[in-house]
Structures are given as C-alpha cells and as structure tokens.
Amino acid sequence: QVQLVQSGAEVxxxxxxxxxxxxxxxxxxxxxxxxxxxxAPGQGLEWMGGINTQRGGTKVAQRFRGRVTLTRDTxxxxxxxxxxxLTSVDTAVYYCAREVDVVDFWGQGTQLxxxx
Amino acid sequence: QSVLTxxxxxSGAPGQRVTISCSGGTSNIGRNTVNWYQQVPGAAPKLxxxxxxxxxxxxxxxxxxxxxxxxxxxxxxxxxxxDEADYYCGVWDDTLNGPLFGGGTKVTVL
Numbered sequence: 232q233v234q235l236v237q238s239g240a241e242v243x244x245x246x247x248x249x250x251x252x253x254x255x256x257x258x259x260x261x262x263x264x265x266x267x268x269x270x271a272p273g274q275g276l277e278w279m280g281g282i283n284t285q286r287g288g289t290k291v292a293q294r295f296r297g298r299v300t301l302t303r304d305t306x307x308x309x310x311x312x313x314x315x316x317l318t319s320v321d322t323a324v325y326y327c328a329r330e331v332d333v334v335d336f337w338g339q340g341t342q343l344x345x346x347x
Numbered sequence: 348q349s350v351l352t353x354x355x356x357x358s359g360a361p362g363q364r365v366t367i368s369c370s371g372g373t374s375n376i377g378r379n380t381v382n383w384y385q386q387v388p389g390a391a392p393k394l395x396x397x398x399x400x401x402x403x404x405x406x407x408x409x410x411x412x413x414x415x416x417x418x419x420x421x422x423x424x425x426x427x428x429x430d431e432a433d434y435y436c437g438v439w440d441d442t443l444n445g446p447l448f449g450g451g452t453k454v455t456v457l
Contacts, residue, residue: 266446276384276392276435276448290444326391333382333398334437334446337391 233257235327235338242344248315251341253327260308261285263329267301267312270340271323281330282310317345351375351436351449358455359426367452369419369436375447379439381419383412386433386451396421428456 238252253265266281280291282301289301300313310327322345327338352370359365369381380399384392395406399414409425419438423430433451440447 268446268448275450276437278443278445278447281445292443292445330446333380333394335394335397337393340391 233329233336235329235336237325237327237338237341240342240344242346243317244347245318245345247317247345248313249317249343250311250313251325251327251343253310253312253338255308255310255329258329260303261305263331265301265303265310266328266330266334267299268326268328268334268337269323270326271320274323276326279312279325284310314343317343319345321345351438351447353434353436353449353452355450356453356455358457359423360457361426361428363426365423365426365454367421367434367436367454369421369449371417371419371438371447373417374442375417375438375440376414376419377417378441381412381414382437383421384435384437384448386435392435423454426454426456430454431456 234256236254241249243249261284264281264283267279268276279295280301282289284303291299298315303310324340324342326340328334329336357365383396385395386392395403396412400412411422413420433453435451436449
C-alpha cells in the first residue's frame with residue numbers, strides 16, 4: 232500500500248535550519264511529484280513547494296523563496312524539505328504529499344517547534 | 348485571485364443536510380477540478396472527493412461534490428456524528444503553479 236512516512240518532531244531555536252524527510256513506498260516514486268504543505272496551530276493548509284521526483288525540478292511558493300530547498304534521493308525513494316532562517320511563525324505541522332493531477336496521499340506530518 | 352474562501356464553520360443536527368462552499372477564481376476553480384479533504388484532529392488530511400464529484404472508494408454516498416464557474420461545494424446529506432471533522436477544498440492554481448487549499452470548514456454535529 233502507498234505510504235509516506237515522515238521524520239520525527241523537531242525543536243529548533245530562532246535562526247536555525249531544519250531538514251525533514253519523507254520516505255515513500257508502495258508506488259513508483261518517480262511517477263509522482265512530492266509537495267510540502269504546512270499547517271500552523273489552528274490554521275489551514277499552506278502550500279510551500281513541490282519537486283518533480285523524476286527530473287528534480289522544483290517550484291517554491293514566493294513567500295518561501297530563499298528559505299526553502301527541496302531535494303529528493305530516488306535510490307531510497309525519499310524527498311526532503313529544508314527550511315532556513317526559522318522564526319516562531321514557522322512553528323507548524325509539515326506534511327509531504329504526492330501528486331499527479333491530484334494531491335492524494337499524505338504523510339503523517341512532522342511537528343516543528345521554533346522556540347528560544 | 349489565488350485564494351479559496353470557505354466558511355469557518357458549519358453545523359447541523361443528525362440527519363440534516365449541510366453544504367460547505369468554496370469560492371475561488373479564474374486561475375484555480377475556473378480552470379481546474381476541485382478536490383475535498385477531510386481532516387480529523389491530530390491526523391493528516393485525507394482525500395475523499397476528487398475531480399469535483401468523484402467519491403473515493405469507501406466514502407459514503409451521503410457526501411457529494413459539485414462545481415459551477417469559480418465556486419464549488421460539498422454537501423453532506425443525512426449528517427452523522429462521525430462526519431465531525433475539518434473539510435478543505437483544494438485545487439491546482441495556474442498562477443501559483445501549485446496546489447491551493449481553502450481555509451477549512453469545521454463541521455459540528457449538534
């Protein structure tokens with residue numbers, strides 16, 4: 232069955248960076264893009280960016296450009312989100328999700344807490 | 348515009364009908380198909396309606412979706428207690444060049 236399993240909860244200080252992984256299984260990794268969506272406490276879903284897992288090309292939402300790096304390793308069917316220059320506003324649950332025409336399966340989420 | 352607007356809350360008694368609206372624009376709902384996600388507290392969103400009105404396997408037929416112009420809606424006919432959740436509309440946005448999600452609607456069964 233399709234699975235997207237994310238790395239565990241992270242705590243960082245302001246100004247630090249974090250890298251979250253999304254290990255996939257149960258389908259052809261390069262057949263789907265992987266997107267990253269975050270959800271701040273009590274808030275809605277916000278798209279951050281996506282990566283074409285076959286070619287490696289990325290798209291990042293304007294408000295995150297310069298702070299977000301998306302990568303993937305096809306040999307281990309895993310995608311990564313790196314977020315730099317963290318502030319308290321980045322405290323949220325971060326989800327990876329696969330997409331081809333529709334965003335269908337989601338990872339379980341990774342809680343990131345930014346606090347001094 | 349790259350914004351999807353949903354009402355923050357909706358409610359009804361068991362057995363009643365509830366409709367959730369999702370208003371967008373020409374760069375998203377006006378051009379692309381709409382999907383609906385259900386999220387219960389502490390869990391990830393789950394796709395349960397795609398391509399405007401197609402239910403995933405296992406989704407009860409009391410859930411239905413529709414789209415007209417730059418708006419879409421999700422209707423729950425015969426509300427049940429297990430339907431309490433947050434519901435998000437989602438659609439590809441051609442200006443954003445990525446998926447766009449509504450702010451979410453919390454459905455409460457009275």
